[in-house]
Amino acid sequence: MGSRIKRSTFFFSPAFFLLSFSQFVIPLKGFALKNACKISFNVAICSGNFVKLQDVPQDIPPTVKGFDLSTNKISRIRTTDFKEFRLLEVLDLKNNIISQVDEGAFINLRSLKKLNLNRNKLGKLDAGLFDGLQNLTELRVTRNRLKMVEPSALKSLLPNLSVLSMAGNNMRFFESGHLTNTSLQLKSLDLSRNPITVFRITADILPNLTWLNLRGTFKKRQVTWDVRTFLGNVSLLDISELRLSLRYMTSLLASVNSSLTVLRMDKMSCSLAELINISCSIPTMSALQLQNNKLGSINSSVFHLCTNVKDLDLQRNQINSTDEGAFRSMKELKVLTLSDNRLQSVPVATRNLPNLMKLDLSKNKINALHCDDFANITKLRHLKLNANLISALPSCVFKEVTKLEVLKLQNNSISQLNTAFKMYLPNLKQLHLNSNKLVAINHGEFGGLRSLQNLSLHSNQIKKLGMGSFLGLKNLTDIHLQLNMIETEQIAGGVFNDLINLRRLDLSNNHIRYYNSRPLRNPPFLHLSLLETLYIPSQRRRGRSQLPSNILKGLSNLLEFTCRNSQLVWLPVDTFSYTPRLQRLDISSNEFQDLSPALFHPIKDVRSLYISRTRLGSLEFLKDARLGKLNFLQSKRNVFSVISEDVLESLPELVYVDFQGNNFTCDCDNAGFLQWVKENNKTQVFDAYNFECNYPLELKSKKLLDLDTQSCTVNTDFICFISTTCTILLFMAMSFTYHFLRWQLTYAYYFFLALLADKKRKNQQTPRQYDAFVSYNAHDEHWVLRNLLPKLEEEQGWALCLHHRDFEPGKPIIENITDAIYGSRKTICVISRRYLESEWCSREIQVASFRLFDEQKDVLILIFLEDIPTRQLSPFYRMKKMLKSKTYLSWPRAEGHPEVFWEKLRQALLSKDI
Template sequence: MCFIRLTSWLLHCCVFMNLVNGYSVKNCTVRGSLKYAQNINVFCNKRNLHFIARNIPDKATYLDVSDNVIQKIHQEYFSHLSNLKSFIALHNRIREVEDGAFSSLVALQELNLAFNKLTDISGGMFQDLRNLTVLHLNDNLIANINIFAFSPLISLRKVNLSRNHLKQISKVQPLFSLPQLQEVHIGSNNFSSFQTSEVVTADIFPHLDNLVLASIAENMTWDVQDRSYLQSVRHLNLSGIQLPMEKITDLLQTFSSSLASLRLHSLGDVKVKALMRNGCLISSLRFLGLQRNNITSISKDEMQFCTQLTELDLSNNGLNSVPAVISSLPGLQFLDLTFNHIKSISRVDFANLTQLRTLQMYSNYISLIEDFAFKDLKSLKTLMIGSNRLVLNGYFKKDLQKLTILDLANNKLDSVRRGDFESLKSLKNLSLPDNQISFIEAGSFDGLTNLIFLNLQSNKLSRGSIKDSVFSRLPNLKTLLLNNNYISYDNQKPLDHPPFQNLRKLKTLNIFSQGHKGMHYLPSNLFKGLRSLEELQAENLNINSLDPDTFTYTPYLWELDLSRNELLSLATRIFLPLRVLKTLHLSKVGLQSLNFLINANLSKLHLLHVSTNALSVINETLIRSLPTLIYLDLRGNYLSCDCTNAWFVNWTISSNDTEVESAYELTCNYPDKVKGHKLLDLDVDSCNVDVGFFCFISTATLVSMTLLGSFLFHFLRWQVVYAYYLLLAFLHDNKQQRKPNGLQYDAFISYNVHDELWVMRELLPQLEGEQGWKLCLHHRDFEPGKPIMDNIVNGIYSSCKTICVISHHYLESEWCSREIQVASFRLFDEKKYVLILVFLEHIPSHQLSPYYRMKRLIQKKTYLSWPEPGEDTRVFWQKLRVALENKDSSEMEHPLAGI
């Protein structure tokens, strides 16, 4: 007994200390398992950190500390991270990097220090970074670069030094000598000139492929004495360049032998048109980017030398129609006209563009497409025409036989009819989201046998809109998006014609967030036919229960999201068919326990998201039942910081297999004295009970007390006896002071909710109405907001009697069991007749066997039985009245005494 009491006390003790090591990293999130260490990503971004955590897992390959307030990179930060391939530290306040700070990162391939406050690049900053291929130093305050700074970067291919304070091109001269360099960004600096004599040695830029000279100041001088120095440059970006026209012309001539791609963004209508002529004179040019130039029209003369182009980007301009010059570029394969003011497409706009493969016209004002407008687009595979004002008006009933991707999102479509897409035999991807589609005619998608992706989200589809005949001719469909519509069901009963029963190859289904207060119910056979389904998004549907057979039709489901539903409890049977489930989302569903997962046989589960629930304890049995778990999200729960979670705390800190999301940020909710403390600060050592030691202590104490008692009885017998009788006298006087005339009610009524009709129709009118007794009823007299158990105790001890209305339902009720327990304790304590048993129905003795306390009561005390139907009830009410009037009888005087 001593051991049990001591253990009970230890379950509520909480002593706190700091713990810092293991898989969980304070202020960071780890993605990936140390057990399978191919890719371990650590995210410490947006945490207001002043320093980089010292216990980053040794096997980490990616580390992001962006958006913090770090000011200095110290040498010891990375001494153990020899596997790190990417380090991202942009948007901090880094002013200094110690020499050799990155020297341990021998596998590093990407280093991003952009948007910081670096002013100097020292000679030892990049020491031993032989495998680095990408370096971002843009948006700093760099004015000086040591001549030896870039020497170790023998594998560097891309470097960005834009928007710094560099004034002399010679500062970056060592950079240009790197053997693998392909892409350089040096725009928006303060260079006054670019003269090859300052930077060039033999064999300069042998692999330079991409050069960005955006936003160069107008006073800069460009002087390249030998064009062969830049012969490998194929991609040139002159966006926002401020040089005079003649200087830009000279600059372009430097690349005339090799250039394939030219970007002339944000230069203005006049300037860019002048440059187009010069750019198109480069015979090797294939891509021309003209974004954000306020172009309203383009004449044939302005692009007469551009016939060699295969890609043209005219997005983000002011075009009111498709320029007529487009049809004179027969070699075009890619055309971007997004974000203009085009209102219609005529039948000659795309004439002769037989090689065009991608046409983007997103975000215009197109409301009309003339017949035969797509007649010559025989090679078109991608048509992006969303965010316009189109309705389906036979535009796709002919032509475009090779089209594979069609995007009609955010238009004015209100229905889909049979034949609307009949000519698109090759279509694989059809996107119709953000329209007003409320009706889909049966057979609308007939003929689209190659369709694998169908997006119908954010429309006005209802249950009647998605009949099985709508999807009956899509044998290869793999992704169906129906979220954010108005689909709902009245119950869980099986559907006569489940809508997805013909989609045997479907792998992804989204039905989340249905309007008009959600879907309400999931019919038990809604997913019938989806035997290949792998991913189901069903969050925010306002469903509060699931039929146990819901997922019997989806045995290969590996990701399931049921978040933001009121699923207060779930049955184990629901998950038994999901033998390959890997990801389970149950956030914001009101769960109080995860015990339903213990026997669900989810042996393949990797990720479990159960944030923002009412979970208090995570036990060892649950974790052991999920042997492959690598990620657990418990944020926003009501965790107990006592010994019930001691095992979980130890496991969280020491496990190399599973990461607990933001483990060091998990807070206590119970007991009150530690509310708000961190869970991992729990001192679990105080919970480790040494059974042998405490048994020894308890046995020694018992023996000592026995010896002491024997000693006192032998030598101080009469003094002990005298003290005993004094104590009895005190207790007797104390009980005499408790009188019943101060009680609030005549009787407390204990009953089950299934018997409430009898209480309200029979008992209450008779006892309160005719006999005048004052009764205490839980639904009427309990104090709102007060714990239920406190209300029960107060109600029983504030009443002269307790009347228990016994039925089969009563015996099975947990709360009724507690009420009769309290009444029995009062009976034992006060030794008075305070308990009246009323049986509403006959209950055989063998059925009472499991209810030990009830059986003892009826064996030792008389009770009342409600008469059978048709019998006179007056005798019953008279006996009950007598029992209530008898307020002063003691236990020994009353026939019901004897417990």
């Protein structure tokens, strides 16, 4: 019940929690937004300490469902500001200076359900202001300057509006006739802190109203109050700080006599005792809040009529004592809040509350606890003793409250636990001992807390931990040990071995430090196989440090790891080999300068990576890091100046990056990054429009995104055109050449080969093995064997070289030809039409012609087996030229005188080379 009272104080306030959620951002879709805006969970966030917008930004994607523009300096809402946001459901404009809203400014927001205009400067709500908001369910315009509301201003909202908050304005009239004559769906109405002088509800237009806040509404006693019986369904009523006469108060309470369950009467100026008696006479009322009433002490008559009250809140009443029978009549009381008073001990009056389940004694001056302080309240589940002056816990103090589930003892001066938790609290689930003066956790200190799930020991002075310090805590899932004085040796002895179900461990801000990366003999977390979150950042030891390579051994289910601000200079590449399920890694504020891609290979499931302030000179390691699932990257205030496209392409799932505070180079090296920032529609680059140039000096402090990269880009269309054109022309030229000049090309090719061979052998003195090398085509082989060979070898005794007989097997044919020509005194070319078409024969005659012309040696003898016209010899330019100046032998012309032919041949073979 007590919790219900507190939630009602901020009724519907969690609705905008999502809009203020900016610590950890994983957007659905985004890109580079101006003015340091960002997209988170499909909500555009343009609020914060560093953003002071004067106008609604126009680069927000119209598909967002939430838009947070709070805490800016916007003074006017224009018609075009939200024209495209047809899917918007939540709009937060609080904490601006809005004094004017143009007509039709919200007309396109047909999906809007919640609108917050709190803390602005609106003077009135004009007719038509909210046109288009037929689906609005919640409207907040608190703390403006409203003096009046036009009768038709809210008409377009009335069908679905369920929450209306107009607190803290200058409204003097509230009359149902100004709203409508029909029944509304309104469930919550907040008119608090308005100087209302006329409050009139003359028709049953609020049949669904359950929450009515009139706190501080009537500043004068003389008011017109005409309510009749039209508030019959109000269950929560706040009349705190009202100055109505007792008659009007009685009338008001009578109008809700059949439905009221929660009543708030804080800071009442008079007639409090009478009002308590009247309210406690309402049979349905179960929760009564009486804060800030300066009660001082409570006697047995104050609540003697409150027999049905289950929840009593007496915060901030300067209570220093209570009669023993102060709550004796409240047998049904389950929640009692006495926080922020001046009690020096646990009131004896609480022992008369057998059904009490929650007792809040926080922020008092209680300096000691005794064994009988909680006698008879055996049903107690929640006990708050935080922010007192308690220094010690007697071992028997909790013996009566064995069903206790939540115990809060933080912000005291406790230095000794005195076995208070060894036996009596078997059902305790949460224990808060933070911000005390504990220096050691001894063996079995929490042995009786077998159901404990959450243990807070942070902000103490703990120096000593050892084996068995957490003995018996097998169900513990969450332990906070940050901000103590724990040293490395204290976690090395298996101190956590008993916490087999631990899910979260926070050791930040202690004195844990390692000076080398050598593997530990006994890794501290070896038995925490179910641990999901481990924090060890900001260790308070001077000097640089390292992490042992196996410090995370045993943490096979770890999802989140933080070691930021630990002055680490290096991480062994196998550090994360024991944590294959890691999803969030924060290694910011260290001194790495560079990271190995292999460091990230075992943790392929990482979604969020924080590497800010680590002196990284480059992000190139990400290319080979295999972080294909990474969607959040924060790398602020490093020293890299260029971000390559390869890095961005290696992170295909990236949806949010933060590169603030880096020293970017404004040249073509960043052209690809700039294009990606401007054109991608998947990854949001936070605050990209405020990135500044650091180099070259003439562009220093200029905006990076203002850099003109046109000169850096290559016109690929033009290059493709030129390449295609050249390829086509080259193909046509090759086709033309092959068709019309293929023989000339063949000739040139062999001419070149012959030239090379000639240069190679020019200075060599090759011994002559043969008198002549015979070059012929295979089709003329019968003439060579039947006529030439018998005549020259058998009759005349010449030594001839024939390729089919004398070439060396296995040697390249081009070398055989060259060796045969240069190894013979003469070369006899048996020429026919087929000979001239043969590539190898052409090669042979080329080599021979080199000896003839280039070495000035008469080595070539030509025998024509056919009469070939000179024009057919034109491709073989050297042969044509030679035929003009040399005598050659023709076999067809020697048919009648063969002896002359053979004699001339013999004379040619006898002639010398020079």
